[in-house]
Amino acid sequence: MPHLLMERNIVTTSKRYGLSIFVEAGTYLGDMVDAIRRNFEQVYSIEVSQQLCKKARTRFRKNPNVTILEGSSSVVLSQLIPTLQRPTLFWLDHYCDDPLEAEDRQPPVLSEISTILEHMAGRFVILSSSAHLFGTYGLPTVHQVKDLVADTAPNMKLLVENDILRITPTV
């Protein structure tokens, strides 16, 4: 899916659900952060690569509402979630689509989603890129994610639209 459409999807979703914090897993060069940072009060982006993290920190050094966090998303998310005091949009965009490397490098996305579902206190939405990769390359199937949502958060539902997994409140 083109980056511009993902950006629009994020901004439209944040407006629809009144979300003021953005949390991204997978910063890379920070292009999504740059595209959406004016639409959120607070922006956090998590990057596992020390080099990319450093680059992104330099890029956003003059943007006080942007924080680049270094580390693996599964660890950083569990530390960050208890500090989030406002409605939050989680953007999971940290998948590996190289078939030769994916089995070893894929993030533990089921446990990350489970951490968010179990520990987020207020209103939130989880969007994940690359729905087409689910069920391949070491990622869970969409059905496994759907079952997790049904078991952990019956007040949330999962839909797939335009290659994006959307976990949103039922009301």
Ligand SMILES: C[S@@+](CC[C@H](N)C(=O)[O-])C[C@H]1O[C@@H](n2cnc3c(N)ncnc32)[C@H](O)[C@@H]1O
């Ligand atoms: C597709 S790029 C992200 C693109 C970015 N979200 C954007 O729209 O500009 C994926 C990034 O995720 C990072 N990554 C991979 N696994 C990660 C993990 N477990 N935790 C944090 N970052 C991770 C990679 O180093 C890479 O920079």
